[in-house]
Amino acid sequence: MSFSCCLSTPQFLPLLSKSKPFNGDSKPASVSVSSRLRASADVPDYLSTDWLESRRKRPFGPRLNFSAEEAVQHQLDALKYNDQPRPDYGIEFAGFDPFERSTYFGPFFDLGQFERFRRIFHHSTYRVLLGHKERKILSSLLVKENRFKQRVWIRGNRPEEEEIFQFTMVQKVGGSWDGYWLTESLLNDGDAFAGGLAY
Structure with a gap:
């Protein structure tokens, strides 16, 4: 041969x-x-x-050159224009580790499937973020060198729909996301799951 x-x-x-x-x-x-x-x-x-x-x-997605504040603003933009260019494209921006139980929304949840993650965003408390009309930064705090928190007031597109959310951003060290600011949690200031959980 x-x-x-x-x-x-x-x-x-x-x-x-x-x-x-x-x-x-x-x-x-x-x-x-x-x-x-x-x-x-x-x-x-x-x-x-x-x-x-x-x-x-791609209109949305994490970028290495984003500061923590810019990463929050881009995530909010993604949620505001959630269905562009396809349904729930903005929710995909958020990201989470599908192999671990997550505290992304506060309590420990098994978010191992995108469908579960998507449903929580469409829950009555978090849906204010999808297609929101107005937002205002209430406070910002650099907790550590690689941890940042920001509270944001959101007015939704439905009458009298408004909520306050707290973003916790973490700058990753090592791995494929080294240096990127990613969302560790997105918490509602109220009782987000008082009406039950669409899970």
């Missing part, structure tokens, strides 16, 4: 045959072939070819 080098396959022969001999002024042909191969390797095989461009066009 014999194996031939990948560059000897017919699909690469036109690339090699069109290259000019190296005369000192231009780059050798092998550099141009390797740069073409390297460029195609920038996007992993399991992602679509337009993955990077689609990530740049």
Whole structure:
């Protein structure tokens, strides 16, 4: 059994045959072939070819360059325009670890499925955030170097609908979210689940 080098396959022969001999002024042909191969390797095989461009066009989502305050404002924007470009897209911004019981809404909940997380946002107390009309920052506090709290008053799009929420943001250290400000919890100032839990 014999194996031939990948560059000897017919699909690469036109690339090699069109290259000019190296005369000192231009780059050798092998550099141009390797740069073409390297460029195609920038996007992993399991992602679509337009993955990077689609990530740049995403209207919402955590960014490394966001401060804690900006991360809260962008999350609120995401919830305000929740159904753009698709239903509950803004809720996806919030994020949580599906493998651990979560205190995102205060009490320990098993939020292992996005559907459970989504239902809580559509609960009567948290739904004021979805499509809200007005908001005002009441207070901000940098608790530690990597922990930030902010209280926000929200007026919803239904008559006399208003609530106060407290965001707790944590700047992650290590892992794929290193340096990002992410929401640790979003608490309602009142008794958020007094009317029961849509769980």
